[in-house]
Amino acid sequence: MEAEVTRQANDIIMKAMAQTFKDRTLKIFGLHTPRITGVIPTVLPVVEVKENRTDYIFLLEDGTLLHLEFMTTVTAEALKRFALYDARLSAGTTGT
Numbered sequence: 001m002e003a004e005v006t007r008q009a010n011d012i013i014m015k016a017m018a019q020t021f022k023d024r025t026l027k028i029f030g031l032h033t034p035r036i037t038g039v040i041p042t043v044l045p046v047v048e049v050k051e052n053r054t055d056y057i058f059l060l061e062d063g064t065l066l067h068l069e070f071m072t073t074v075t076a077e078a079l080k081r082f083a084l085y086d087a088r089l090s091a092g093t094t095g096t
Helices: 009-020 076-091
Strands: 056-059 065-068
Touching: 065 076
Parallel strands: none
Antiparallel strands: 056 065
16 A cells, blocks of 8 residues: 655644644753743745835855945834845845
8 A cells, every 4th residue: 555645744743743742841852941831823924015125235255145224223123124134135035
C-alpha cells in the first residue's frame, strides 16, 4: 500500500506539537520560558497594496544595504515602520 504525504505535513505536525505544548514550557528545546498559556494562529494573511518610501537605501561595496531615515522626532510607530521596511529589504520584496 502506497501512502501519500501532504505537502503541508510539516505545518500539520508543528501545529499539533504547539497544541501539545500548551500549559508546558519549552525546556525540552533548551528554551527556558514561562508556561505556555495559549497558542496563537500561525497563518498570517496579508493583502497590502500601498507604496512605502524610505529616505535613503544605499547599496554598499560589500553587497550590503544601508537604510537611513532622518527624523526630527522618533516614535515607536516610526521604528516599527522602519523595521518593516528592513524586513522587506532583507526578503528581497522591494522589486529591485
